Amino acid sequence: MIRRRFSEFEIHKILQQYEEGASVQDIIEEHGISQATFYNWRAKYGRISSNDILKLNKLKEDNERLKRMFAEISLENESLKAQLKKRD
Template sequence: MVKKRFKKTQILEILNKYEEGASIQSLIKEHGISLATFYNWKAKYSKSSNYNKQELHKLKEDYERLSRMFAELSLENMRLKAQLEKIE
């Protein structure tokens, strides 16, 4: 049984370096992989990378929406406490 040499996170880091502008030749020399391996990784993991970017964008939107909701509810809570203090 062949042991995998690189974990998925390591492969994604290598592909991110490529997307940032590093040359393929420097990457394959640095990490000791073949050109075919690089292109196989690129074909296999670039799709998941795009999926992860979309998920991250969705999570950021949800975070912003929930932050606004929290701020609004906090303000309303403070107003209600102030009204209670006036009544008492």
């Protein structure tokens, strides 16, 4: 079986199929996932709406951007400290 990572939005769509009446067996065969994976997803993402998923993805992107900014500023700070030590 080919291992594939599904996005949260794709997982939500798969869970919507179940809520619309599709059987678990049909869903796991169609998407190539195990029954345990389906039930784990249902426990984790079953109560999340698609709007919440979009907000979560936006927050993740913002967090990554802020981490990159912090890393750049930290490097600048270290280089400035090194320059100051050379002057002394």
